[in-house]
Amino acid sequence: MTPQYDPTETSLLQAALTHVPFDGWSEATFNVAVADSGVDPVVARALFPRGALDLAMTFHRRGDDEMVRRLDATDMSDMKFRDRVTLAVRLRLEAAEDRETVRRGTTLFSLPIHAADGAKLIWGTADRIWTALGDTSDDVNWYTKRATLSAVYSSTVLYWLGDVSVDHQATWAFLDRRIGDVMQIEKVKAQLRGNALIGRVFAGPAWVLSKVKAPVAARDDLPGQQTKSS
Structure with a gap:
């Protein structure tokens, strides 16, 4: 299902994307986007209270939307x-299209003042991927899956930004290796769970972890959501 976006937000974002490669996700970019789009400055600030920062976050989340749309259209x-x-x-990554725009976003969210917003966006991307792929975990695995994929995604983005290979082939090979590393970890975890001796040693911690549950409703301070079945 294609998301329905606010046309005013879209107009501002499209105007900003023209300037981001040169001026970054900055206040200057926001102000020029307002002028170029013809949107009333008061309306623009109401839609994006933190200016270019909120524009950058909107750009990222729309990339997530496009990724899900492409996944849904693929026979897997x-x-x-x-x-x-x-x-x-x-x-x-392909949904991002322009690497310089992503590079500028990476620079923005690497700043300590915006690091929490950047981490939330990456976690949100991992959550969208797992949800789109039908993840049904509702225990501690809900968190570990997203944490692991967040790390894979982050490292792959950084590799992609510096990749000069034809059609990003080096990036896709890097990604495949990272996913392979994760699969090896999961394999070892499964072997450990099947070991009776180790199972007894970690019985206490395992019991504690079994009490950890996925969020049952969307919250403003927690990316992703898990809903109760009716």
Whole structure:
């Protein structure tokens, strides 16, 4: 399902994207976007109270939307699950299209004052991927899956920004290796769970972790959501 975006927000964002490669996600870019789009400055500030920062976050989330749209349009019935995850990350990067715009966003969210917003966006991307792929976990695995994928996505983005290979082939090979590393970790975890001795040693911590549950409703301070079944 294609999201319905506010046309005024879209107009401001499109106007800003013309200037981001040169001026970054800055106040100057926001002001020029307001002027170029013809949007009333008061309305623009109401839509994006923090100016270019909120524009950058909107740009990222719309990239997530496009990634989900492309996933939904892809027949993954014959794909292994690891390949579906790999595809999702690749589609997310391809949805960004302009690397310089992403580079400028990476610079913005690397600043200490905006680091929490950047981390929330990356977590949100990982959550969108797992949700789109049908993840049904409702325990501590809900968190570990998203934390692991956040790390994979972040490292792949940084590699992609510096990749000069034809059609980003080096990036896709890097991504495949990172997913392979994660699969090896999951394999080891499964072996440990099947070991009776280790199971007894970690019985206490395992019991504590079993009490951790996924969020049951959307919250402003927690990216992603998990809803109760009716």
